[in-house]
Amino acid sequence: MTARKLAVVSAGLSQPSSTRLLADRLAEATVNALRGRGLEVEVTTLELRDVATDVTNNLVTGYPSPKLESAIEKVTGADGLIAVTPIFTTSYSGLFKSFIDVLDPQSLTGLPVLLGATGGTERHSLAIDYAMRPLFSYLHAVAVPTGVYAASSDWGSAEAGLADRIERAASELAGLVAESDRSQHVRDPFALPEGFSPVGGFGAQ
Amino acid sequence: MQFGIFTVSDVTTDPTDNTTPTEGERIKAIVTIAKKAEEVGLDVFALGEHHNPPFFSSSPTTTLAYIAAQTSTLMLSTSTTLITTNDPVKIAEDYAMLQHLADGRVDLMMGRGNTGPVYPWFGKDIREGIPLAIENYALLHRLWRGDYVDWQGQFRTPLQGFQSTPRPLDGVPPFVWHGSIRSPEIAEQAAYYGDGFFANNIFWPKEHYMRLISYYRQRFEHYGHGTAEQAIVGLGGQAFMRAKSQDAVDEFRPYFDNAPVYGHGPTMEDFTEQTPLAVGSPQQVIDKYAGMREHFGDYQRQLFLMDHAGLPLKTVLEQLDILGEEVVPVLRKEFATNRPATVPEAPTHASLVAARDAAAAASVVEPAETAVTA
Numbered sequence: 001m002t003a004r005k006l007a008v009v010s011a012g013l014s015q016p017s018s019t020r021l022l023a024d025r026l027a028e029a030t031v032n033a034l035r036g037r038g039l040e041v042e043v044t045t046l047e048l049r050d051v052a053t054d055v056t057n058n059l060v061t062g063y064p065s066p067k068l069e070s071a072i073e074k075v076t077g078a079d080g081l082i083a084v085t086p087i088f089t090t091s092y093s094g095l096f097k098s099f100i101d102v103l104d105p106q107s108l109t110g111l112p113v114l115l116g117a118t119g120g121t122e123r124h125s126l127a128i129d130y131a132m133r134p135l136f137s138y139l140h141a142v143a144v145p146t147g148v149y150a151a152s153s154d155w156g157s158a159e160a161g162l163a164d165r166i167e168r169a170a171s172e173l174a175g176l177v178a179e180s181d182r183s184q185h186v187r188d189p190f191a192l193p194e195g196f197s198p199v200g201g202f203g204a205q
Numbered sequence: 206m207q208f209g210i211f212t213v214s215d216v217t218t219d220p221t222d223n224t225t226p227t228e229g230e231r232i233k234a235i236v237t238i239a240k241k242a243e244e245v246g247l248d249v250f251a252l253g254e255h256h257n258p259p260f261f262s263s264s265p266t267t268t269l270a271y272i273a274a275q276t277s278t279l280m281l282s283t284s285t286t287l288i289t290t291n292d293p294v295k296i297a298e299d300y301a302m303l304q305h306l307a308d309g310r311v312d313l314m315m316g317r318g319n320t321g322p323v324y325p326w327f328g329k330d331i332r333e334g335i336p337l338a339i340e341n342y343a344l345l346h347r348l349w350r351g352d353y354v355d356w357q358g359q360f361r362t363p364l365q366g367f368q369s370t371p372r373p374l375d376g377v378p379p380f381v382w383h384g385s386i387r388s389p390e391i392a393e394q395a396a397y398y399g400d401g402f403f404a405n406n407i408f409w410p411k412e413h414y415m416r417l418i419s420y421y422r423q424r425f426e427h428y429g430h431g432t433a434e435q436a437i438v439g440l441g442g443q444a445f446m447r448a449k450s451q452d453a454v455d456e457f458r459p460y461f462d463n464a465p466v467y468g469h470g471p472t473m474e475d476f477t478e479q480t481p482l483a484v485g486s487p488q489q490v491i492d493k494y495a496g497m498r499e500h501f502g503d504y505q506r507q508l509f510l511m512d513h514a515g516l517p518l519k520t521v522l523e524q525l526d527i528l529g530e531e532v533v534p535v536l537r538k539e540f541a542t543n544r545p546a547t548v549p550e551a552p553t554h555a556s557l558v559a560a561r562d563a564a565a566a567a568s569v570v571e572p573a574e575t576a577v578t579a
Contacts, residue, residue: 060470063409065479190389190420198390198397200340202358 003040005183006030007078011048011085011096012118019118020047022150023084026116029170030082030177037178044074048095055095058102068102076107077185080177081141083132084116087124091131092117100135109140112176114169115147125149144172206540207551208533209249210242210525211284211441211508214262217515220463225515228261232268234518238511239272241522243279245529251284251314251508256323259465266299273307280553281307284508285316285384288345289337290327292361296341297348297369304374309554314382314403314439315342317391333360335390342381346398349378377561380552382439382506385417392417396424401437401551404501407510408466410479414440415500422502434548439506442494443482446527450485456520457484464514487531494532495539503544505551507536 008027012019023045031041048055054068064072075081085096115132117124128147136143146169154162197203212235218225226234239250250272252265262268269281281303286296296313304311317334318324324331340358347354348369356364373379382401385391386409395402402421404414418438425436445460447453454473461473461484476482483493498504509528512521550556 057471057475061408061467061476063413063479065471065475066410189416190392192389192393196390196393198339198394199343200336200358202340202343 002184003042004034004079004177004180005074005077006034006041006043006080006082006177007075008043008045008082009048009075009084009096009099010045011093011099013049013086013093013095015049017086017118018150018152018155019084019086019116021155022116022118022148023082025166026082026084026114026148026170029166030080030114030173033170033174034177037174039178041177044078046071046074048099051099052095055098055102059098064102072103072107076103076111077183078111079180079183080112080114080173081108082114082116082173083136084118085132087117087119087127090124091127092135097135100139103139105139108136110182111141112173112180113141113143114173115143116149116169117147118150120152122149122151122153125151142176144169144176146172206504206537206544207248207280207506208536209247209251209280209282209506209508210238210511210528211249211251211253211282212238212262212510212512213253213284214255214260215465215513216259216261217465217513219515219517220459226518231261234512234521235262235268236272236275237518238521238525239279240275241525242529243276245525246533247279247525247529249280249282249506249508251282253284254287254318255320256287256290256326257320266303269311270303270306273303273310276310278310280310280312282311282382283313285314285318287318287323288315288341289317289334290324290329291341293341293345294348294361294364294367294369297345298371300379301349301369301371301373304379304554305371309374311554312380312382312552314384314401316384317388329360335388336360338391339394342383342394346378349373374554375558377554377557379554380557382437387413387417389417389420392421393424396421396430396436397428399425399428399430401439401505403439403506403508404441406441406481407443408480411481411497411500418501431549432547434502434545437549437551438501438504439508439551440497440501440504441481441508441510442497443480443510444490444494444524444528444532445484446487446490446524446532448486450489453485460514460516468514487527490532491535491539494536498540503540503548505549 008023010020010023027043034041051068051071054065058064085092113136115128117128128149133143148165148169216231242250253262254265256263265283317338321331340360353366353368354364382403383391383395384403406414422433422436426433445453445457458473462468483490511524
């Protein structure tokens with residue numbers, strides 16, 4: 001069996017960031033779960049901060065720079081995606097949404113996704129379900145039921161709540177990634193719609 | 206190989222002095238620019254069509270006819286003609302009329318238009334853009350080739366016994382190019398009819414268009430119009446030149462940085478590296494464009510965008526001098542070198558008439574000849 005490809009997108013802005021910290025924890029747990037099933041995994045981690053200017057330029061010009069294009073291909077051609085954003089002003093960050101906005105809307109179809117978010121207070125934990133989940137539903141991605149939200153206080157808690165959530169979500173994602181052959185698909189950019197005729201529905205008459 | 210210019214007809218503020226030409230000044234400037242194109246030895250002038258500000262060119266055939274009357278060799282074309290929101294019957298009439306007045310110096314480039322509100326203003330829906338382009342062109346193609354047309358489609362009133370007038374000059378319709386940025390359906394359509402395919406090429410990396418043109422070439426061969434190498438390909442380009450490279454960079458930068466399409470985004474350096482934009486000495490422009498056929502194969506038409514983003518008329522005319530006198534003559538030689546004899550030139554009215562007559566002659570049975578030699 002070929003190795004599964006796992007993409008990790010972190011929209012954290014500071015360095016180091018708690019968003020990246022959560023992304024790495026989720027990735028590690030997912031890799032362990034897949035290895036437990038006897039599967040090899042290749043992990044690619046994308047810090048959106050590193051392509052922030054490229055994302056903005058893509059919004060303005062309509063095309064990705066070579067650097068951004070390569071990053072996008074890693075995400076869209078993966079067997080699974082871990083997407084983690086800080087929650088800013090009640091929702092995913094602008095950079096996170098801008099990155100999603102420059103993707104081909106069809107390109108995440110069928111992609112298993114684990115949704116993660118970080119914030120200063122627990123009160124934003126539902127942002128995963130009211131903001132991130134509809135976004136990925138629209139794109140026909142398959143978001144696992146457990147989203148993982150980490151507030152600042154979670155990192156200093158003696159309770160195992162965050163660790164448990166990470167394990168559960170990673171296990172759910174690993175189950176879908178194990179079954180995925182998405183990264184092996186060959187996409188034909190020139191595939192014509194079914195039934196397309198160069199003279200139209202009524203024919204050349 | 207044809208060389209020329211194309212314009213989108215924008216009225217844009219000059220960012221260096223904050224002045225904006227009036228519509229009237231820009232319309233007159235376009236006529237001056239087109240005449241200058243012929244004067245400096247260019248082959249083609251192509252004019253866009255838009256129905257919203259800041260663009261002035263809503264009525265291309267009026268403008269092109271006026272230019273035709275003041276030129277003698279310049280091929281007049283469009284960039285593009287909106288095949289989606291225009292009635293194909295009116296396109297058939299307008300461009301056949303122009304073809305007569307311009308003595309055949311006319312071809313067209315079909316495009317869909319990507320401005321959402323323009324569609325409903327003309328009673329159409331942008332979500333139907335591809336089906337409109339396909340059906341409307343199928344009707345236009347018939348109107349120019351059949352005398353009394355019966356027609357029924359999805360998008361316009363049916364026709365019974367309709368004949369568009371005037372009939373095309375010498376019974377030969379203008380050559381048609383199809384422009385597309387990303388739709389394989391349009392490349393397929395161009396290939397199906399054996400029409401030309403034009404890749405705008407100026408706003409995106411060339412790799413994208415290389416794939417699209419390669420697809421069109423393969424489908425052109427599939428439909429039996431010739432080999433893939435014989436497909437009719439046109440490319441857009443963009444350049445700004447001064448004798449000294451740094452002068453070109455300094456002078457063009459404010460226009461680049463504030464340009465309507467890509468301004469306030471990537472740096473000019475990144476954009477010139479990633480797209481066909483060339484800013485520098487004439488030799489640098491020559492080097493960049495002489496390399497195009499390595500990427501796209503030998504092609505038939507190269508158009509440059511020269512008069513956008515608020516560049517003053519005087520500057521545009523200077524650019525045309527450099528293009529026509531220093532760049533294009535060298536490119537003509539470069540493109541002629543090692544060009545296979547089997548690769549055709551872009552069709553002209555004369556070549557289309559000759560091809561039609563040759564086909565008619567070939568279909569005539571010649572029994573007498575056989576009898577004599579037997």
